[in-house]
Amino acid sequence: MSQTTVYDKLWDSHLVKQNADGSALIYIDRHILHEVTSPQAFEGLRIAGRKPWRLDTNLATPDHNISTDPTERAAGVAGIPDNTSRIQVQTLDDNCDHFGIKEFKMNEMGQGIVHVMGPELGATMPGLTVVCGDSHTATHGALACLAHGIGTSEVEHVLASQCLVTKKMKNMRVTVDGVLGAGVTPKDVVLAIIAKIGTAGGNGHAIEFAGSVFRDMSIEGRMTVCNMAIEAGARVGLVAVDEKTIDYCRGRKFMPAGESFAKAAEYWRTLVSDADAVFDTEVHMNGSEIAPQVSWGTSPEMVVPVTGNIPRVEDQIDAVKKKGVERALEYMGLEGGAPISSVAVDRVFIGSCTNSRIEDMRAAAAVVEGRTVSDSIKQALVVPGSQMVKEQAEAEGLDRIFIEAGLDWREPGCSMCLAMNADKLGAGEHCASTSNRNFEGRQGNGGRTHLMSPEMAAAAAITGHIVDVREFTGDQS
Amino acid sequence: MKAFTQHSGLVGPMDRANVDTDMIIPKQFLKSIKRSGFGPNLFDELRYMDEGQPGQDCTHRPVNPDFPLNLPRYSGASILLARKNFGCGSSREHAPWALEDYGFRAVIAPSYADIFYNNCFKNGLLPVILSEQQLDVLFAEMYADEGYQLTIDLVEQTVVCPNGERFAFEIDQFRKDCLVNGLDEIGLTLQSAQAIKDYEKTRAAQQPWVFGAIK
Ligand code: SF4
Numbered sequence: 001m002s003q004t005t006v007y008d009k010l011w012d013s014h015l016v017k018q019n020a021d022g023s024a025l026i027y028i029d030r031h032i033l034h035e036v037t038s039p040q041a042f043e044g045l046r047i048a049g050r051k052p053w054r055l056d057t058n059l060a061t062p063d064h065n066i067s068t069d070p071t072e073r074a075a076g077v078a079g080i081p082d083n084t085s086r087i088q089v090q091t092l093d094d095n096c097d098h099f100g101i102k103e104f105k106m107n108e109m110g111q112g113i114v115h116v117m118g119p120e121l122g123a124t125m126p127g128l129t130v131v132c133g134d135s136h137t138a139t140h141g142a143l144a145c146l147a148h149g150i151g152t153s154e155v156e157h158v159l160a161s162q163c164l165v166t167k168k169m170k171n172m173r174v175t176v177d178g179v180l181g182a183g184v185t186p187k188d189v190v191l192a193i194i195a196k197i198g199t200a201g202g203n204g205h206a207i208e209f210a211g212s213v214f215r216d217m218s219i220e221g222r223m224t225v226c227n228m229a230i231e232a233g234a235r236v237g238l239v240a241v242d243e244k245t246i247d248y249c250r251g252r253k254f255m256p257a258g259e260s261f262a263k264a265a266e267y268w269r270t271l272v273s274d275a276d277a278v279f280d281t282e283v284h285m286n287g288s289e290i291a292p293q294v295s296w297g298t299s300p301e302m303v304v305p306v307t308g309n310i311p312r313v314e315d316q317i318d319a320v321k322k323k324g325v326e327r328a329l330e331y332m333g334l335e336g337g338a339p340i341s342s343v344a345v346d347r348v349f350i351g352s353c354t355n356s357r358i359e360d361m362r363a364a365a366a367v368v369e370g371r372t373v374s375d376s377i378k379q380a381l382v383v384p385g386s387q388m389v390k391e392q393a394e395a396e397g398l399d400r401i402f403i404e405a406g407l408d409w410r411e412p413g414c415s416m417c418l419a420m421n422a423d424k425l426g427a428g429e430h431c432a433s434t435s436n437r438n439f440e441g442r443q444g445n446g447g448r449t450h451l452m453s454p455e456m457a458a459a460a461a462i463t464g465h466i467v468d469v470r471e472f473t474g475d476q477s
Numbered sequence: 478m479k480a481f482t483q484h485s486g487l488v489g490p491m492d493r494a495n496v497d498t499d500m501i502i503p504k505q506f507l508k509s510i511k512r513s514g515f516g517p518n519l520f521d522e523l524r525y526m527d528e529g530q531p532g533q534d535c536t537h538r539p540v541n542p543d544f545p546l547n548l549p550r551y552s553g554a555s556i557l558l559a560r561k562n563f564g565c566g567s568s569r570e571h572a573p574w575a576l577e578d579y580g581f582r583a584v585i586a587p588s589y590a591d592i593f594y595n596n597c598f599k600n601g602l603l604p605v606i607l608s609e610q611q612l613d614v615l616f617a618e619m620y621a622d623e624g625y626q627l628t629i630d631l632v633e634q635t636v637v638c639p640n641g642e643r644f645a646f647e648i649d650q651f652r653k654d655c656l657v658n659g660l661d662e663i664g665l666t667l668q669s670a671q672a673i674k675d676y677e678k679t680r681a682a683q684q685p686w687v688f689g690a691i692k
Binding site (some may be wrong): 016017019020021023024025027029030036037039040043048050055056057058059061064065082084085087088090102122123127128133134135137149150151152153154156157160161163165167172199200203204230233234235253255256260261263264267272299320324327418419420437438440441442445 | 493494495497498500503504505507508509510511512519522528531532537560562563565566567568569570573588590591592595596599600649650651652654663665666668670672673676677680684685686687688689690691692
């Protein structure tokens with residue numbers, strides 16, 4: 001077949017049935033579950049007297065709601081101080097045990113944030129459909145699979161039938177050519193894309209990230225980019241297969257091995273868009289022009305280059321936008337027109353499914369090594385994305401670097417990305433955060449989030465304010 | 478699932494763009510393992526002056542007098558007028574659960590985030606799409622007229638204003654059918670069990686590594 005995109009190929013190969021009314025039945029290869037969006041789905045199964053369709057496709061772990069504090073974690077599920085949280089984590093364990101679903105329990109090797117865990121264990125493979133009751137499931141698309149978030153009713157639907165009733169999305173291609181400058185990371189690229197197309201720019205689309213910038217990028221970097229496709233409104237973000245994809249897959253726990261791997265790889269190599277593939281929407285950007293990015297407001301499209309200024313209400317032409325900027329400035333307690341680098345931060349969060357992989361840990365450690373967190377910082381958290389990342393980082397001595405610099409080294413989980421546990425901002429506090437959402441209250445009631453790369457967040461921890469990592473020398477003035 | 482054919486009710490405003498799911502139902506309420514009871518915490522951070530906690534009795538909490546839905550004139554509203562990209566952010570189905578539990582049967586907005594839009598249909602909540610101009614008209618009429626009511630007819634695919642003006646809206650046929658008939662979608666899918674099994678057989682022959690991997 002020609003003229004097809006990666007997304008088209010993935011769609012076609014999973015089509016069970018096309019219905020006359022425009023909907024389609026799509027087969028789901030991998031289903032990842034966590035404690036927050038699954039209890040009502042399991043309850044639904046029970047009430048209807050249904051069983052999971054297949055067991056060898058589901059993988060579960062607790063991540064959203066668990067403590068990252070080493071002492072609390074050591075006490076196990078029984079040691080979770082908050083009643084409702086403990087019940088929720090326990091309910092996941094009970095449901096997985098009851099239905100026979102493979103789970104990596106809270107303190108087990110393999111546990112981690114769902115979107116860190118899937119790829120690193122090799123549960124996510126090129127060519128699969130991957131779903132999870134979490135909107136950042138597009139992360140897995142970095143391995144050229146069709147991955148997207150679903151709601152709890154759909155979690156139940158997939159458990160019961162291994163299928164979803166859905167409609168084909170439109171194709172969008174975001175091409176970023178050129179070469180990234182020093183200090184410019186995958187996070188900056190995706191923030192720049194969101195700033196350009198807006199938080200609804202990708203609605204109804206599957207985005208393929210193409211161009212030299214993504215070809216040159218590591219698989220982990222591609223995950224950071226695909227992770228935030230949803231912040232541009234797209235449920236699906238993906239990158240075509242290349243040799244880096246194949247190399248990444250080799251040797252992982254759930255991956256095929258030997259002859260079977262070679263056969264799989266042969267198929268995976270076909271997962272590229274045809275030269276004459278047609279996209280409904282095309283966006284082009286030049287990677288050489290992207291500077292490190294920082295969000296100033298309460299939506300992931302409210303982003304400026306670190307060299308830029310906070311927007312002013314009076315410069316906005318569109319009335320709805322004007323209102324949005326005004327409200328965001330008020331919430332963030334910021335003055336329009338001031339340089340973004342003048343903003344002081346109270347807390348730093350390095351973690352989340354966007355930036356908690358080993359490369360992120362290394363990048364942040366390199367910035368803080370031999371330096372000390374500013375006295376004005378109340379807390380600087382480093383939360384590895386999984387038990388495997390944690391183990392690897394500790395083997396490389398990164399934990400020592402963080403601790404000696406004055407940062408907290410935590411246990412894996414979602415932590416301050418959504419602040420369902422004790423890791424949260426106080427009202428009015430500014431946070432340099434490597435997470436993906438800066439909505440009002442996201443990191444704690446009244447908290448003020450500034451999204452940025454791990455390098456930039458690490459530098460902010462040292463200086464106590466937002467700073468251009470390219471000019472960062474670490475001198476404390 | 479609750480069927481939706483036609484609904485008439487009082488209209489309330491959520492007059493800002495990009496209302497995200499954290500705003501609709503803040504994360505601390507996601508710890509619940511139930512599907513119901515989220516209504517009192519809908520728009521919690523905007524609606525109350527203090528920080529809400531799960532399991533708390535909300536009847537004595539200080540309410541934010543500036544939050545429009547707290548005004549007596551909107552009490553009992555069952556149709557929500559909203560702006561573009563409503564429901565952006567997370568996949569939490571707690572968002573439609575909260576809207577539904579509060580008493581909303583329908584939302585009218587120029588656009589929605591994809592996952593939220595999809596989740597609404599699973600819960601008998603109808604997300605109607607009208608143009609920005611049409612919403613401007615509805616917002617203006619609602620602000621001008623206390624007790625403003627609309628009728629939404631899903632079968633006819635129209636929103637009917639008190640003055641008789643009608644706005645037609647588009648909706649996918651399969652979504653409409655499920656909602657109009659209150660169908661159990663899982664039961665419907667399982668009617669295709671044989672097709673699913675056939676698919677698995679073919680696929681397992683071509684790509685054996687996909688199956689049996691997780692154990
Ligand atoms: S780290 Fe944040 S965005 Fe990622 S899965 Fe957890 S809560 Fe969701």
